[in-house]
Amino acid sequence: MQYGHFDDKRREYVITDPKTPWPWINYLGTEDFFSLISNTAGGYSFYKDARFRRITRYRYNNVPMDSGGKYFYIKEGKDVWNPSWKPCKTPLDGYECRHGMNYTIIKGIKNELEAKVLYFVPLKTKAEVQRLTLRNQGTKTKIIQVFSFVEWCLWNAATDMENFQRNFSTGEVETEDSVIYHKTEYKERRNHYAFYSVNEPVKGFDTDRETFFGLYNGFDEPQVVLDGTPRNSVAHGWSPIASHCLEVKLAPGQSKDLIFLLGYVESPDEQKWERQNVINKLPAKALIEAFDTEEKVTKAFEQLRAYWDKLLSIFTLQSGEPKLDRMVNIWNQYQCMINFLFSRSASFFESGIGRGMGFRDSNQDLIGFVHQIPERARERILDIASTQFPDGGCYHQYQPLTKKGNNEIGQGFNDDPLWLIIGTISYIKETGDFSLLNEPVPFDNTPGTEVPLFQHLTLSFDHVLNLLGPHGLPLIGRADWNDCLNLNCFSNDPDESFQTTENKTEGSQAESLMIAGQFVLYGREYAGLCLQLGKNGEARRAQRQVYAMTEAIKTYGWDGEWFLRAYDYFGNKIGSKENEEGQIFIESNGWCTMAGIGMEEGMVSKALDAVKKRLDCEHGIVLNNPPYTRYYIEYGEISSYPAGYKENAGIFCHNNPWIIIGETMQGRGDRAWEYFRKICPSYTEAHSDLHKVEPYVYAQMIAGKDAFRPGEAKNSWLTGTAAWNYYAISQYILGIKPDYESLEVNPCIPPDWKGYTVTRKFRGATYHIRVNNPDGRMKGLRSLTVDGEPVQGNRIPLKPAGSVCHVVAEL
Numbered sequence: 001m002q003y004g005h006f007d008d009k010r011r012e013y014v015i016t017d018p019k020t021p022w023p024w025i026n027y028l029g030t031e032d033f034f035s036l037i038s039n040t041a042g043g044y045s046f047y048k049d050a051r052f053r054r055i056t057r058y059r060y061n062n063v064p065m066d067s068g069g070k071y072f073y074i075k076e077g078k079d080v081w082n083p084s085w086k087p088c089k090t091p092l093d094g095y096e097c098r099h100g101m102n103y104t105i106i107k108g109i110k111n112e113l114e115a116k117v118l119y120f121v122p123l124k125t126k127a128e129v130q131r132l133t134l135r136n137q138g139t140k141t142k143i144i145q146v147f148s149f150v151e152w153c154l155w156n157a158a159t160d161m162e163n164f165q166r167n168f169s170t171g172e173v174e175t176e177d178s179v180i181y182h183k184t185e186y187k188e189r190r191n192h193y194a195f196y197s198v199n200e201p202v203k204g205f206d207t208d209r210e211t212f213f214g215l216y217n218g219f220d221e222p223q224v225v226l227d228g229t230p231r232n233s234v235a236h237g238w239s240p241i242a243s244h245c246l247e248v249k250l251a252p253g254q255s256k257d258l259i260f261l262l263g264y265v266e267s268p269d270e271q272k273w274e275r276q277n278v279i280n281k282l283p284a285k286a287l288i289e290a291f292d293t294e295e296k297v298t299k300a301f302e303q304l305r306a307y308w309d310k311l312l313s314i315f316t317l318q319s320g321e322p323k324l325d326r327m328v329n330i331w332n333q334y335q336c337m338i339n340f341l342f343s344r345s346a347s348f349f350e351s352g353i354g355r356g357m358g359f360r361d362s363n364q365d366l367i368g369f370v371h372q373i374p375e376r377a378r379e380r381i382l383d384i385a386s387t388q389f390p391d392g393g394c395y396h397q398y399q400p401l402t403k404k405g406n407n408e409i410g411q412g413f414n415d416d417p418l419w420l421i422i423g424t425i426s427y428i429k430e431t432g433d434f435s436l437l438n439e440p441v442p443f444d445n446t447p448g449t450e451v452p453l454f455q456h457l458t459l460s461f462d463h464v465l466n467l468l469g470p471h472g473l474p475l476i477g478r479a480d481w482n483d484c485l486n487l488n489c490f491s492n493d494p495d496e497s498f499q500t501t502e503n504k505t506e507g508s509q510a511e512s513l514m515i516a517g518q519f520v521l522y523g524r525e526y527a528g529l530c531l532q533l534g535k536n537g538e539a540r541r542a543q544r545q546v547y548a549m550t551e552a553i554k555t556y557g558w559d560g561e562w563f564l565r566a567y568d569y570f571g572n573k574i575g576s577k578e579n580e581e582g583q584i585f586i587e588s589n590g591w592c593t594m595a596g597i598g599m600e601e602g603m604v605s606k607a608l609d610a611v612k613k614r615l616d617c618e619h620g621i622v623l624n625n626p627p628y629t630r631y632y633i634e635y636g637e638i639s640s641y642p643a644g645y646k647e648n649a650g651i652f653c654h655n656n657p658w659i660i661i662g663e664t665m666q667g668r669g670d671r672a673w674e675y676f677r678k679i680c681p682s683y684t685e686a687h688s689d690l691h692k693v694e695p696y697v698y699a700q701m702i703a704g705k706d707a708f709r710p711g712e713a714k715n716s717w718l719t720g721t722a723a724w725n726y727y728a729i730s731q732y733i734l735g736i737k738p739d740y741e742s743l744e745v746n747p748c749i750p751p752d753w754k755g756y757t758v759t760r761k762f763r764g765a766t767y768h769i770r771v772n773n774p775d776g777r778m779k780g781l782r783s784l785t786v787d788g789e790p791v792q793g794n795r796i797p798l799k800p801a802g803s804v805c806h807v808v809a810e811l
């Protein structure tokens with residue numbers, strides 16, 4: 001069952017039934033002012049940091065679901081309704097929500113009145129525009145009342161939910177004309193306030209929540225709206241809100257726009273005040289003026305559309321398969337951008353409080369994002385690297401506001417440093433900008449400790465070598481990519497965090513085959529980079545270590561039919577046929593096959609076949625099998641999950657592309673494609689009722705074959721799945737791969753594909769690449785012509801910036 005459809009031309013997903021099986025959300029904002037918005041107008045806004053600069057309040061996991069947002073109440077006679085259906089849930093005569101690229105349009109129709117709200121954050125603007133368009137579709141003149149509503153968050157989203165003894169006394173507002181200012185704590189250490197305005201005179205306003213709703217009423221029955229009488233309440237403590245009341249008269253056929261602006265202002269110390277205790281409103285007024293007419297808003301909206309036209313013109317595909325094209329051309333790239341911006345911090349599954357920017361996560365996000373705005377990728381790489389320690393280790397995350405690493409979800413994840421290598425190299429291959437490597441980058445954000453970025457990469461590489469276990473394989477530390485395989489945690493205390501606790505490390509023999517495979521792959525990349533830089537000695541050293549690791553994997557990491565997952569604290573195997581549960585895992589088999597380890601010996605094809613046989617199911621590839629059915633103190637969090645969910649045999653979509661890429665190494669385009677399609681949102685759209693989350697973006701996890709409800713997805717939007725799937729489809733299936741001095745064409749496709757065309761902008765030139773597959777092959781180029789000239793091999797030599805180049809590749 002579906003709840004809407006794609007509109008590819010407008011790059012929108014159109015939801016036609018407000019009762020989606022879970023709130024289906026979108027993100028507004030491109031730089032520092034951000035909002036999350038659901039299809040029923042739930043959600044919240046923040047500036048830069050969802051924890052420390054939360055602008056509006058939101059209630060997580062509430063009853064009913066998705067409570068709090070940017071609501072408009074319309075009162076006509078006795079009827080009170082919302083264009084977004086919620087919160088009143090008054091039955092509508094028409095409803096539609098269009099989620100587009102950083103904007104959302106929600107339309108409701110009731111009693112021949114159409115109310116349409118366009119929500120977006122204009123480029124380079126610290127404010128959200130809400131344009132409400134009212135249109136009288138009837139034959140009689142209408143007089144209606146419109147009430148806006150947002151609820152202010154007292155800035156720190158964490159303490160806002162717990163420190164009530166303080167919060168209930170701090171709230172302060174000011175009002176002037178049609179603007180409501182939220183200035184809680186402004187006089188102390190803060191230099192920021194927020195405001196909510198409308199471009200018309202108001203009939204009244206409210207800023208005190210209790211007055212607006214009535215203490216015992218819900219969002220669906222605001223007393224002020226029911227009465228049709230604003231109270232002009234001024235909040236003193238308790239919970240400040242902002243609501244405007246406007247009266248609108250509409251002749252038949254007439255329409256009217258009201259422009260609301262939710263903005264954020266930071267003032268320098270000397271310009272904080274107009275007079276004592278009265279905030280300086282000039283910056284807010286300037287912002288309001290920039291969007292106070294329909295023309296200005298339309299222009300800003302067009303600029304946002306043009307921005308996305310440009311971003312999405314860098315890689316475009318015409319495959320003849322609309323479901324694939326819309327993912328590659330629109331939604332997967334869009335999701336990569338959202339992950340770049342938010343890492344794992346703020347979604348309807350991440351509270352925006354617990355996690356900032358992940359070291360591992362953000363580096364991975366780069367591989368899907370870097371072609372879009374390389375300058376921002378560059379800055380991100382430097383930010384991430386600045387949180388590294390002198391020994392190459394790092395914090396697991398940093399806070400976007402301060403850019404400083406913090407220990408809230410620990411450190412000592414021994415895969416973390418290696419991701420910096422691939423993040424950096426992806427950037428250089430995309431741009432050719434080697435100067436990044438010379439940028440001075442500190443350790444742990446400490447001024448005076450700067451060394452060139454390249455040295456951080458060397459330290460990352462050596463960090464693995466300095467921490468080898470008894471089999472010459474990498475020690476796992478707190479955990480590797482799989483945060484829940486906690487081999488040194490040994491937690492017997494339900495109040496301890498699996499993520500930050502290590503009860504046993506002394507003498508640990510816990511080694512990771514996932515990091516081992518990753519080291520081979522990224523160690524080779526590191527060696528390749530050294531060669532590019534003429535550092536031949538360092539390249540040879542790296543190659544020797546990669547060789548040694550490869551041998552260690554073949555000797556101690558092979559279980560006969562697949563790669564082992566790890567050795568535990570005691571040196572016992574994990575992911576082996578000798579185990580009772582958890583006999584085979586996806587991660588090590590993904591990494592070791594992507595790295596082609598034991599290819600000649602048949603290990604790659606055997607491992608992939610074992611994955612197919614033991615881990616694949618209707619909805620994707622599960623993480624491990626059989627699932628753990630009891631708690632293993634020596635394995636940690638993974639065994640705390642019910643079978644079939646999350647890291648315990650869920651389909652962790654993030655790692656499915658590792659197998660997809662592994663299959664392309666083996667040249668099996670049919671299998672790669674089959675796996676790709678299984679978890680791809682546009683293909684699972686048809687069973688949205690089971691899948692539950694948005695059909696336009698990837699989810700982190702789909703319940704696996706051992707789960708109670710296989711196929712049900714959770715944790716949409718913020719997941720490395722976006723970058724990895726984009727990387728897999730664009731670089732390994734479609735096979736268009738940036739390299740230091742060329743663009744590689746090396747497709748691996750199912751035999752029944754006849755061909756496709758990719759347009760790729762790369763280093764200033766445009767390449768139209770036509771791939772033909774007349775003989776139904778899966779991999780291997782028979783010929784490559786560039787502007788009519790045959791070229792040996794599968795690399796397109798770089799063309800001058802500005803040129804347009806026509807390439808034909810035949811399998």
Ligand code: GLC
Nearest residue numbers: 344360361481482483484700
């Ligand atoms: C989550 C985390 C990621 C981790 C993965 C597996 O997606 O964001 O860092 O690697 O889970 O545990």
Ligand code: GLC
Nearest residue numbers: 355409483484499637646647
């Ligand atoms: C939990 C999740 C895992 C996530 C980790 C870090 O363990 O299962 O996916 O990466 O938390 O927050």
